Amino acid sequence: MPTLTEKKTTRSGRPAPELIFGDLWEYDPAPETADPKLKARYDLFINGAFVAPKSGKYFDSINPANEQKLAEIALANKDDVDAAYAAAQRAFDTTWGKMPGRERAKYLYRIARLLQDRAREFAVAETLDGGKPIKESRDFDVPMAAAHFFYHAGWADKLEYVAPGHKVAPLGVVGQVIPWNFPLLMLAWKIAPALAMGNCVVLKPAETTSVTCLKLAEILQDAGLPPGVVNFVTGFGETGAAVTGHPTPAKIAFTGSTEVGKIIMRSLAGTDKKMTMELGGKAANIVFDDAPLDQAVEGIVNGIFFNQGHVCCAGSRLLVHEPVADKVLAKLKNRLKVLRVGDPMDKNTDLGAINSREQLKRITELVASGVKEGAELYQPPCKLPTKGFYFRPTLFSGVSMSHRIAREEIFGPVLSILTFRTVEEAVEKANNTAYGLSAGVWTDKGSRILKMSTELKAGVVWANTYNKFDPTSPFGGYKESGFGREGGRQGLLDYCQLT
Amino acid sequence: MSGKSSQAAFARLFDEVGTVDSVGVEERVAKYTTRSIKKAAKVQGLKLAASMIDLTTLEGKDTPGKVASLCQKALHPHDGLDVPQVAAVCVYPSMVRHARKALGHDTGVRIASVATAFPSGQAPLKTRLAEVKAAVADGADEIDMVINRGAFLAGEFAEVQDEIAAVVTACGDATLKVILEVSELETYDNIRAASFLAMRVIRENDFIKTSTGKTSLNATLGNNQVMIEAIRDYYLDTGIAIAMKPAGGIRTAKQALQFLIAVKETLGDAWLTNARYRFGASSLLNDVLRQLEKEKTGAYQAPYYFTEATESY
Structure with a gap:
């Protein structure tokens, strides 16, 4: 295996030419200044109203960029979850479940438009709460969340075409638990198809990112959504267990770690509840020697450093064809030198804050294991803020399949680089993982793209691009990355019963 | 050259220098347009842009008088804004001596002349070389030539390179800028390949340039990106x-800043100087001045303070 180290001198012995990415023309801070309109304290959203938790307890949500308290969030216990499910069942029996699809569509359109109206406010709130760069929440999270509501609004009066030859009916009440990496977007992925199909919802956001969920509750009120159709209960793992373990829901939809997904699946074994699980990933991004390399490098960077690598489908394993391995690594290093890491609220920031101290600890620990196991580490010499949770974009070269950093999901800005020689080896290495959520293929050869896309065991295979999402496109995994699909017609089918 | 061997020539060249994915390039450059350049960084960037302008007039109706006023503008873009001189004036060969007279010697503003039967290049090589020599003899510091697009598209790369090499010789000490005329090369693959063909026969600190400004599509962030990536790869x-010199179509200060962001993030600090990067433009200068005045006073300027018509320089 080539060592992938940079040559420091040319053949003639002169120092190798290098690019200077210095401070000759430094960008001034460009902070986004819109008011996120946060409340000091957020209650639970049950039966169309904000209600105090029965326990009377609240926990702090902090801004990971500076560790300052953002708001207090209600801690829901089992009784609150009971109340939420009771409200959802009542709404399903009396209003939502009986409403014609064309009427439900109007509410979804209204939610989508209200979200667009307040897009800037939501983007700022999302960035403050989760640490992602404002340019991502502004250009991706919020518009994509609105797009999901629009798309499913369009379906609500056309459900007879979801499964031709069948009649479709809602499942009833569904319980949903979502992660902290795309708080608002995951919420939209979950509730938009459920509502379009006529289901009612009890949803728990992640404990570190409840703010935009509860802000969306304000939009649901403004949209006049009937009470109880959507209920939000906030809290930690215990609250989540109460949501997934409750007898009322006909279906549990979970997005999160494979570890927690397995616990939920065990707890639901033997019940008649339907499930969809969207779990972890360790995607292979495969670059062949005939790929357009500069665009591949851009795709690799987008694949692993988008949202600080807190992406279940992140391209965290780079498989690069041996003839171009040195070249790709050199290009990647130069590209990393111009990534801007820092204050997520700055419009020029490319990598924001790690979501929580706990996640930062996990990333740090796995990176240390990579160094210990002998992989070669590269980090650009960028300055990090002193307060808050930050991690430099990291490359590991000389990685082999037995390294922990090649097998475990790091969920951070850390790329493990492996090499391959033949197409078969690439497929074998890509599929040699417990996960199977996504993959990327970079080549100029169309036939190779088609071959790879059939042989890669991954729910999504991107060709000459990476991390592209659309409400019309189903998303979901193979193997321990879960089952069920979200988005598109297939996503709707997971929220209905067919007769 | 027959169709088959020209196809083989392209295949070999692409294999050698690599290909470009157009969707990926456009996605990359779209990110430059979301950069937010404020306050001191904006003023610095605008002044840098002004110093990189090749202030251009390339019209059939050019007169010595028009060229003289252009030179005056090049030397003193504005009285109150502390704006540097532009890098050069760019004129037709027949106007070089008038420009030299207007600028004098040792003023810092260089004289660039298009030559080689600009913009089509459709004249015998002998005529094109004679034009280059005449322009240099009249006082041109820089020559902007066009490549033989017909030969390039036919896969006759040696001919393209030989002609460029002949112009290099004809230039003597003058700096050469090689215009690829990107809109006639049609694909990003071709633009990258042509960049390499040119770079391999020109000298250090000679330029490659996007376009003549005489076709429908000129400098874009996309073809600028493909060319500066080629420059980066060749340098490394x-x-x-x-x-590098993008030319044509860059009319606003905002566009110029986006091009400079591309340079900063692709080639780095060593190219943020008018020795390594130029804008071929005419109306751009006044928009830069307009924005600098706005930064200074906080007020947007009425159109009659800074005209958009280059005739009024």
Whole structure:
């Protein structure tokens, strides 16, 4: 295996030419200044109203960029979850479940438009709460969340075409638990198809990112959504267990770690509840020697450093064809030198804050294991803020399949680089993982793209691009990355019963 | 050359220098347009842009008087804004001596002349070389030539390179800028390949340039990106630094800043100088001045303070 180290001198012995990415023309801070309109304290959203938790307890949500308290969030216990499910069942029996699809569509359109109206406010709130760069929440999270509501609004009066030859009916009440990496977007992925199909919802956001969920509750009120159709209960793992373990829901939809997904699946074994699980990933991004390399490098960077690598489908394993391995690594290093890491609220920031101290600890620990196991580490010499949770974009070269950093999901800005020689080896290495959520293929050869896309065991295979999402496109995994699909017609089918 | 061998020639060249994915390039450059350049960084960037302008007039109706006023503008873009001189004036060969008279010697503003039967290049090589020599003899410091697009598209790369090499010789000490005329090369693959063909026969600090400004599509962030990536790859390979000049279609200060962001994030600080990067433009200068005045006073300027018509320089 080539060592992938940079040559420091040319053949003639002169120092190798290098690019200077210095401070000759430094960008001034460009902070986004819109008011996120946060409340000091957020209650639970049950039966169309904000209600105090029965326990009377609240926990702090902090801004990971500076560790300052953002708001207090209600801690829901089992009784609150009971109340939420009771409200959802009542709404399903009396209003939502009986409403014609064309009427439900109007509410979804209204939610989508209200979200667009307040897009800037939501983007700022999302960035403050989760640490992602404002340019991502502004250009991706919020518009994509609105797009999901629009798309499913369009379906609500056309459900007879979801499964031709069948009649479709809602499942009833569904319980949903979502992660902290795309708080608002995951919420939209979950509730938009459920509502379009006529289901009612009890949803728990992640404990570190409840703010935009509860802000969306304000939009649901403004949209006049009937009470109880959507209920939000906030809290930690215990609250989540109460949501997934409750007898009322006909279906549990979970997005999160494979570890927690397995616990939920065990707890639901033997019940008649339907499930969809969207779990972890360790995607292979495969670059062949005939790929357009500069665009591949851009795709690799987008694949692993988008949202600080807190992406279940992140391209965290780079498989690069041996003839171009040195070249790709050199290009990647130069590209990393111009990534801007820092204050997520700055419009020029490319990598924001790690979501929580706990996640930062996990990333740090796995990176240390990579160094210990002998992989070669590269980090650009960028300055990090002193307060808050930050991690430099990291490359590991000389990685082999037995390294922990090649097998475990790091969920951070850390790329493990492996090499391959033949197409078969690439497929074998890509599929040699417990996960199977996504993959990327970079080549100029169309036939190779088609071959790879059939042989890669991954729910999504991107060709000459990476991390592209659309409400019309189903998303979901193979193997321990879960089952069920979200988005598109297939996503709707997971929220209905067919007769 | 027959169709088949020209196809083989392209295949070999692409294989050698690599290909470009157009969707990926456009996605990359779209990110430059979301950069937010404020306050001191904006003023610095605008002044840098002004110093990189090749203030251009290339019209059939050019007169010595018009060229003289252009030169005056080049030397003193504005009285109150502390704006540097532009890099050069760019004129037709027949106007070079008038420009030299207007600028004098040792003023810092260089004289660039298009030559080689600009913009089509459709004249015998002998005529094109004679034009280059005449322009240099009249006082041109820089020559902007066009490549033989017909030969390039036919896969006759040696002919393209031989002609460029002949112009290099004809230039003597003058700096050469090689215009690829990107809109006639049609694909990003071709633009990258042509960049390499040119870079391999020109000298350090000679330029490659996007376009003549005489066709429908001129400099875009996309073709600028493809060319500066080619320059970067060639530099890292050989240590020879080639300069870059996007030309045509860059009319606003905002556009100029986006091009400079591309340079900063692709080639780095060593190219943020008018020795390595130029804008071929005419109306751009007044928009830069307009924005600098706005930064200074906080007020947007009425159109009659800074005209958009280059005739009024």
